[in-house]
Amino acid sequence: MEYKVHKLKVNMNEDQQILEQFLNNLHGEVVSIVPNVKPIFRANGSHCKS
Template sequence: MKYRVNRIDVKSDNMQEKLENFINKMDGDLISIIPNVKPAFLVIGGAAKIDYILVVEKLKVK
């Protein structure tokens, strides 16, 4: 079995659209989606921000 890890750079306003487009165009099977969560400090307190998403794909063996 072979796997591929893809990186998708996202922002909070386009995250869902980019992920949907990528998943619909995948050749293999979706194994996992891993967000990169970074702390962000705002005036109102702490928060979190997602910079990119890693998508693990299982490739089809020919």
């Protein structure tokens, strides 16, 4: 079985329609969507930033 990997840089507050349009135009089955989350370490604790 062959898989294709796509990477999109999307700001969910501004580019939600672009992501939705991309997903709707895909042919075949979407196996998973994995967000790229970067941990941020601060003095008061750690947070995540996408």
